[in-house]
Amino acid sequence: MPGHRTKRFCASAAALALCALLAGCGGTGESAGGKVVLRYTWWGNPDRAERTEQAVALFEKQHPDVDVTTSFSGYDAYKQKLATQAAGGDAPDVMQLDYRQIDQYASGGVLLDLAKQKAVLRTSEIDQGLLATGRVDDVQYAIPQGRGTETVAYDVRTWKKSGVPLPGGSWTWSRWADTMRALAKKTGKPGATDPGQSEDAFEVWLRGQGKALYTEDGGLGFTTDDLTRWWTFTDQLRREGAVSPAEQTTQLDGSVENTPLGRGESVTDANWDAPASGFLALVPTGVALAPMPSGEDGTPGQYFKPSMFLGVSANTGHPKEAAQLVDFMINDREAAKILGASRGIPVNETIRDEIGPRLKDFDKTIAVYQASLEGKLKDPPQAPPSGDNALQSTFQRDYDQVSYARMSPREAAENYVTEAKAELRS
Amino acid sequence: MTTTAIPAEAKRAPAAAPKRRPKREREGAAWVFLSPWVLGAIVLTLLPMAVSLYLSFTDYDLFNPPKWVGLRNYVQMFTEDPRYWRSVVTTLTYVVVAVPLQLALALVVAMALKGMKRGKGFYRSAFYAPSLLGASMSIALVWRAIFNDGGTVDHLLGTGGWVNKPGWALLAVALLTVWQFGAPMVIFLAGLQQIPAELYEAAAVDGAGKWRQFVAVTVPMLSPVLFFNLVLQTIQAFQVFTPAFAVSAGKGGPADSTLVYTMYLYDRGFVASHMGYASAMAWVLLLVIGVVTAVLFRTSRSWVFYASEGDR
Numbered sequence: 019m020p021g022h023r024t025k026r027f028c029a030s031a032a033a034l035a036l037c038a039l040l041a042g043c044g045g046t047g048e049s050a051g052g053k054v055v056l057r058y059t060w061w062g063n064p065d066r067a068e069r070t071e072q073a074v075a076l077f078e079k080q081h082p083d084v085d086v087t088t089s090f091s092g093y094d095a096y097k098q099k100l101a102t103q104a105a106g107g108d109a110p111d112v113m114q115l116d117y118r119q120i121d122q123y124a125s126g127g128v129l130l131d132l133a134k135q136k137a138v139l140r141t142s143e144i145d146q147g148l149l150a151t152g153r154v155d156d157v158q159y160a161i162p163q164g165r166g167t168e169t170v171a172y173d174v175r176t177w178k179k180s181g182v183p184l185p186g187g188s189w190t191w192s193r194w195a196d197t198m199r200a201l202a203k204k205t206g207k208p209g210a211t212d213p214g215q216s217e218d219a220f221e222v223w224l225r226g227q228g229k230a231l232y233t234e235d236g237g238l239g240f241t242t243d244d245l246t247r248w249w250t251f252t253d254q255l256r257r258e259g260a261v262s263p264a265e266q267t268t269q270l271d272g273s274v275e276n277t278p279l280g281r282g283e284s285v286t287d288a289n290w291d292a293p294a295s296g297f298l299a300l301v302p303t304g305v306a307l308a309p310m311p312s313g314e315d316g317t318p319g320q321y322f323k324p325s326m327f328l329g330v331s332a333n334t335g336h337p338k339e340a341a342q343l344v345d346f347m348i349n350d351r352e353a354a355k356i357l358g359a360s361r362g363i364p365v366n367e368t369i370r371d372e373i374g375p376r377l378k379d380f381d382k383t384i385a386v387y388q389a390s391l392e393g394k395l396k397d398p399p400q401a402p403p404s405g406d407n408a409l410q411s412t413f414q415r416d417y418d419q420v421s422y423a424r425m426s427p428r429e430a431a432e433n434y435v436t437e438a439k440a441e442l443r444s
Numbered sequence: 445m446t447t448t449a450i451p452a453e454a455k456r457a458p459a460a461a462p463k464r465r466p467k468r469e470r471e472g473a474a475w476v477f478l479s480p481w482v483l484g485a486i487v488l489t490l491l492p493m494a495v496s497l498y499l500s501f502t503d504y505d506l507f508n509p510p511k512w513v514g515l516r517n518y519v520q521m522f523t524e525d526p527r528y529w530r531s532v533v534t535t536l537t538y539v540v541v542a543v544p545l546q547l548a549l550a551l552v553v554a555m556a557l558k559g560m561k562r563g564k565g566f567y568r569s570a571f572y573a574p575s576l577l578g579a580s581m582s583i584a585l586v587w588r589a590i591f592n593d594g595g596t597v598d599h600l601l602g603t604g605g606w607v608n609k610p611g612w613a614l615l616a617v618a619l620l621t622v623w624q625f626g627a628p629m630v631i632f633l634a635g636l637q638q639i640p641a642e643l644y645e646a647a648a649v650d651g652a653g654k655w656r657q658f659v660a661v662t663v664p665m666l667s668p669v670l671f672f673n674l675v676l677q678t679i680q681a682f683q684v685f686t687p688a689f690a691v692s693a694g695k696g697g698p699a700d701s702t703l704v705y706t707m708y709l710y711d712r713g714f715v716a717s718h719m720g721y722a723s724a725m726a727w728v729l730l731l732v733i734g735v736v737t738a739v740l741f742r743t744s745r746s747w748v749f750y751a752s753e754g755d756r
Contacts, residue, residue, distance in 0.1 A: 094693075094694065101714065101717060102714060104507070105506030122507055128507065264608075266593075268608055268697050268698040271695075408715060415695065418699040418700070441716070
């Protein structure tokens with residue numbers, strides 16, 4: 019009977035629609051054609067992307083039963099997307115993490131205890147001190163991937179042409195400032211990106227005076243006065259045209275493409291050394307590295323930091339395969355050759371010794387730069403407290419108010435300290 | 445009479461044979477057909493709304509279980525957060541600038557198109573196209589490129605990039621909305637074509653010029669359509685997000701000048717991980733839009749003219 023058939027059809031259509039609706043709620047790690055599918059995400063620039071794709075292709079060749087889907091974006095966008103995915107219980111199987119994220123992600127139950135995957139994930143060749151940075155409450159939630167430090171990347175040819183003496187072994191903040199003024203005068207463009215927007219640069223400046231961003235119990239390690247002095251210093255340089263104007267500084271989003279140096283509108287940029295390789299493609303005249311300025315008495319502010327980590331989702335359907343991928347990215351020699359120093363100098367000591375002399379081009383520049391700092395820097399601070407994750411953007415935003423002359427350095431500093439205290443309490 | 449009645453009855457009988465099913469059964473079928481949408485409404489709309497209302501009374505950082513804090517989010521919003529009020533002022537400024545500009549432009553273009561004899565179809569599609577591209581991120585990104593320093597507008601006017609100047613960035617965002625006037629334009633066009641030509645003829649006979657005709661005939665006759673567009677566009681403007689997000693690269697900058705309400709909501713929720721606070725903001729926005737719409741309906745009594753009222 020036709021009526022009957024219609025009814026049954028309706029019921030199955032409704033059932034189908036329901037299935038479609040609920041399909042989105044399924045777990046991760048579905049297999050396609052019998053293969054294990056791993057999702058692997060990271061942040062970075064096109065240079066890092068190219069090398070990662072090559073390494074992943076090699077991994078897939080070695081593990082024919084595993085299919086790795088990758089995705090990447092700039093740091094700011096990555097940070098937000100990952101937080102949303104993690105909150106929804108849908109974190110990628112393997113994810114790149116920043117020092118600032120470890121604490122929050124580990125305590126939120128997003129990450130897998132990697133010690134349980136010892137069989138496939140070797141950590142014996144990693145410096146124990148560095149390895150410990152991926153631990154929270156004695157659980158190994160993440161493995162550091164590389165070692166990085168901050169640097170002043172500069173456009174070699176433009177600097178040389180200006181006649182200003184090239185940066186030597188070390189410089190203080192006041193000598194740095196004078197050099198930027200001289201560069202601006204000779205080249206007609208700002209010497210540097212305005213460092214006032216960068217919490218990282220502020221930290222280097224603070225440490226040069228023997229202070230720190232955070233106290234050991236996770237409170238604020240500096241006062242409104244400290245921040246006011248820093249912002250007064252950078253504000254003055256901006257007014258003189260020695261560092262980038264507000265219109266350019268506000269466009270910074272964590273990618274080298276949007277820095278004044280990357281856009282050809284300044285001579286130098288303070289950055290982490292690993293992403294600095296991205297400048298090569300943007301500054302055809304060549305890029306070299308100089309150390310960050312130190313305190314007036316020569317106290318170094320920069321430090322060796324685990325550049326980034328790899329973690330595995332606590333919800334992954336394939337912990338073994340995910341751990342294999344982590345192992346491959348960190349311990350495989352062939353992978354290391356491909357990856358070079360795109361994520362910092364390798365943490366695996368055997369690989370570091372073996373690959374080090376063979377590093378080419380900019381990877382070599384980074385290795386030589388790090389070697390020149392060896393033994394000169396102070397110990398890294400402990401991992402930043404959870405609230406810090408949001409404060410990075412707060413810092414940049416509050417400085418916007420200074421660089422657009424809408425607030426005095428003191429007003430902005432007061433704003434920041436108030437918000438930081440609230441953020442660290444919650 | 446009776447002889448004729450019987451065949452009539454017989455004739456009707458076959459037609460009634462596949463007789464209508466009882467009402468309840470028909471309703472059942474309706475529910476089956478509707479179920480995907482009813483289910484969708486419950487799972488994808490009502491449930492999330494309920495959860496968001498609950499979260500607005502909690503402290504929730506996305507990673508740890510929500511902590512009940514009562515009205516603290518609301519209190520903090522109204523009494524301790526200067527950025528919240530900045531975002532409110534920015535949004536109101538945006539609504540007050542963008543909506544009237546957009547409606548005025550839509551009306552002007554609709555009137556120009558109405559009288560057009562040739563190429564009507566082409567111009568209609570051309571003006572409507574930006575609205576079809578509408579809320580897409582790509583258009584907003586193109587907009588950013590146009591108003592960035594070194595962009596087209598910068599080349600033509602030497603502005604040094606509107607989107608990087610706190611005083612101009614919001615205008616660049618508003619212009620993007622104004623430019624997408626296609627939807628209200630089409631509605632205006634339909635409204636204009638409903639106005640009887642005799643009214644204009646009569647007005648012309650009475651000696652009314654073009655302007656007088658516009659004020660005395662077009663505006664009152666068009667007022668229901670105008671009202672409809674006003675309500676719709678105002679509600680949309682309060683929720684502006686994409687253009688502000690793209691133009692400021694997700695930060696509401698420069699110096700918080702494009703920090704519209706939804707943008708700050710996004711910032712609290714996804715950048716600072718204060719989902720409870722963000723949820724509270726969302727509910728306040730819902731209430732405000734409700735109130736504004738109600739006020740618009742109230743005032744409409746004094747200026748919206750429905751043709752049917754004239755008969756009374």
